Amino acid sequence: MTPSPDPSSSSSLADAVERVAPAVLNVSTRRATGTGLAWRDGVVVTSARLVWRTREVSLLAADGEPLPAEMAGVDPSTDLAVLRVTGATALPAARVASDAPHPRVGDAVFAVARDPSGLLHASFGRLGAVGGAWRTWQGGAVDQLLRLDGGLYPGMEGAPVANAAGEVLGVGSSAFSRHHGVVVPASTVERVVDELLAHGRVAQGYLGIAAQPAQARLGEERVEGLLLTSVAEDGPAARAGLLVGDIIVRAGDEPATALDRLRARLQVGSSLALTVVRGGQSLTLALEVGERPEPPERGERRGWHGGGCRP
Template sequence: MNTQATSSHLPDAVERLAASVVGLATRRHIGSGVLWRNGIVVASASALWRSSSVSLVLPSGEQARGDVRGVDGGTDLAAVSVDGGAMPVAERAVAAAPRVGEVVFAVGREPSGLTQASFGHVGSVGGEWRTWRGGRVERLIRLDGGLYPGLDGAPVADASGQVLGIASSAFSRHHGVVLPVATVDRVLDQLLAHGHVQQGYIGIAAQPVRATLDGASVEGLLVSSVAEDGPAARAGLQVADVIVKVGGQPVGSLEALRERLQVGAQVRVLVARGGQGLELSLEVAQRPSGRCR
């Protein structure tokens, strides 16, 4: 990369992206957001937690009210409806594959209306991962440092100004994380449709184990508890059963089980009970707050 040429273009790239960036403030937090779709700003869930509305500062300097459409603590993303007037939707690098060392920048807006920019590099990249809050993120993009105050929810862009994702400090004490475009689009669809991200629930606690099924050794999930009012209990699942397959697919890990639990789906569950195979049918429910799988 020609660093000198890149540096000379950065002010223009910042200015273009800033035209899509808003500042936001609640009683306890400040942050930034970006117009992701017409009338929809994506911001940080941490900054908006439990708020039904938020005060926004538009690129023009005008104040506007934003209505919170939904938040997802698992990915630290929030959707806010706003009448942004002539604000342009941010340009996004949908198929980007950022590399370690690549120059990136974040653009936020202070409550005063001033544009705030921070420059750095991609510090680490990887495949799909789960946050400590349980959110699924399609790609790991970690910055080489932390985020300045007010940049949670800000767009992070490559040197050309194409947005790679949304900045969050919720998942690391020392490094900012970029939630990629694919994650934002998937979560945003759910927030606009339901106000939250639907998570499948069958009402069990389980742990990985090797078991015997019809004389063969298999990987599965040992059921350690079953909620009395849950889908698993209604289907006849019992403590000490070993779940081997869900929907015909092996589930040797909790991650694999999560991937099979689509809310509203009727699924066949193969369990090993006393070494013998037994097939049950259950309907996956929406996970209640604070419940297990």
């Protein structure tokens, strides 16, 4: 994020930072350090990339006291992780922004982080893009696009991003763009926190394919669909008989012309009929939607709008 160009607002921004600061914690592992946010009493949200496959996590509160914590769950698809504070210490929860007014392009925002020494850091900038619901390259459902006009500084993974009133818009992440920080909005954080506290994971539908938009010839007609460029061995699609080169043209009773629409139909454990074009002929194959397996490595950085070609 870039420095605020409006020095006349420095006093009010300092007050806004102070409103957020009590809920900001340092999160450190053996490999990295970042930031966490007290989302509820005893519940801390941070970046999944920071704590992914890490057994030992330490928290440092605003008063400089270390806090014992245990992992409640990780969702790499939204770059969110939840930690439970196991001691009796009460943490002031974040003040989350209300639905109105809605964020706008150009709104002043800031991220707040805490380093391993307890020192508070802030970075000021603007919202560079605001849009509707979208999906990450790992298939995570995000309720609203909130893109910063720059990246996040080191140590700000998992930092709260707030508006000029000191209300938290969401959690900062650099997992979805090479050049810009993205804010996982508060509504998405709330939903993921609920699922991680209840189940330890966010279940996502999985077919085991990579696909891209394509056209297929069916008799004298050209139809739009999704060309399978790879099929995971022993995944749901492979077990149902789908092959590389097949073009999916329908998923159930809907056209399969966009990956996002296909993903939206993937409910773990449900049956799904896929109509494919193979060698100019149409056939329908039934499969049972699986659950996406955990990635073998920490997620690499991808474009927020691009990946996600692997339902």
